[in-house]
Amino acid sequence: MSLQIIASIREFGGYLNRYSHDSASCHCEMIFSIYLPPQAQNEKVPALYWLSGLTCTDDNARSKAGAQRYAAEHGIALIFPDTSPRGEDVADAERYDLGQGASFYVNATQPPWAGHYQMYDYVSRELPALLEENLPLLAGVKSVSGHSMGGHGALICALKNPSGYRSVSAFAPICNPVNGEWGKTCFTAYLGDDRTTWNAYDATALVEAGARVSDILIDQGTADEFYDEKQLLPESLKAACDKAGQAITLRMQEDYDHSYHFIASFIGEHIAYHARALKS
């Protein structure tokens, strides 16, 4: 598994690089971006994985979230994986919320998805191992965050691997996909009709089943159309955490929407939150 560099852009004294590689998990070529802060030129640095939402590639967050400035200040690398396997040989759907760009970060078990859609293994195991071997990242010192479908991805990665991540946060995450239309559509396609298999990828169900992390930070805008549509259901996760004694900070941000303008407004606080955990 070797990394091929596609592009390198200087930013805030560091470098925003894009790589491709053959993925053993997804059985296809995968593309990701990584921001290496200035500190990485002289030493290994901690890593924050950012999982993006529906329809995104590795480019959206790196171009719109305004995160690199804070990563440079704190000396943290940012990793931007793609949101699904891609290519002519990879199954897809006409709708935007299923298939390419919409993996939901699960390991699919159902045809035609199972062959390539192994994104849970890819983002939580294969990619960190690959990067820690080949780039100036501290081994095992990583945290995870994300937006919407990627916020869901961040939550399940941390809850399923409590020793694997130092901290977890999310922006407008899909907190209880088994009870939202997006989640039900995708989990049926990727995991089949047996809903008991869905709970392994549902943050609320994971907490109910006993999964624990040190803390959870979530920002949710009150003017978010998908919050209104009950796709996100942060109250379900909050209730499960409160019942289980799981620490969670759910901040309802008045009048903020679902866009990257919302993310940009609070990403600095999230990166500072992760920096405290990554450097403790």
Place this chain on the structure above:
Amino acid sequence: MSLQIIASIREFGGYLNRYSHDSASCHCEMIFSIYLPPQAQNEKVPALYWLSGLTCTDDNARSKAGAQRYAAEHGIALIFPDTSPRGEDVADAERYDLGQGASFYVNATQPPWAGHYQMYDYVSRELPALLEENLPLLAGVKSVSGHSMGGHGALICALKNPSGYRSVSAFAPICNPVNGEWGKTCFTAYLGDDRTTWNAYDATALVEAGARVSDILIDQGTADEFYDEKQLLPESLKAACDKAGQAITLRMQEDYDHSYHFIASFIGEHIAYHARALKS
């Protein structure tokens, strides 16, 4: 001339709004965005106009430059005009560097452009008057910056109106368009074959002809492909300024390219620079 609000997005405690209006200069509907910082909810604030480059709309800089964070800190409004008139009735060209998205911020005199392409008047006169009448902006307290073709626009707006702008800066501006391929193509189309008319919209020629501003700040990346192609020619402007005794700070930024990642890296310093002038 009334403003129609199209969208309003909360960001960094303020609001990023998009408006449309009928332009008397361009004889068509124009769209722009404005970021009103939190301070504008209680008082009138200074304004920084941002002129974007080839192919951009009002959306590129507002989504990618990371400027709103600094505008909120300093209490400055950011105005993002479109880069040209648009619409089915507006002349256009197949190439990306002429016509819609490529006005060069001049008042065109030649058919088929002259009817709508009056962007110099639009950005330097009509739009500021409209906004100061309708939005919480301090009358006449404005500065200007921009990128590439928009950096050219910022320089000529300030040099042609030394009392109209408190300060001017630019990222990778086209400093001497009469001697670059982009500029020669567009000035021929918009202004005709008589090159003596071109000098009124060329920053280097304006300085040579006696135009003066208090100071000029320019950042230019050394890995910028358009710098290599001699489209930008910052050395020509620097030489003219040095000869004329015009203050200029030209910072060659090692290994930075022409992208918004370059802009994001230094926009905080530019906004701090403008804030000092706008609040003095």
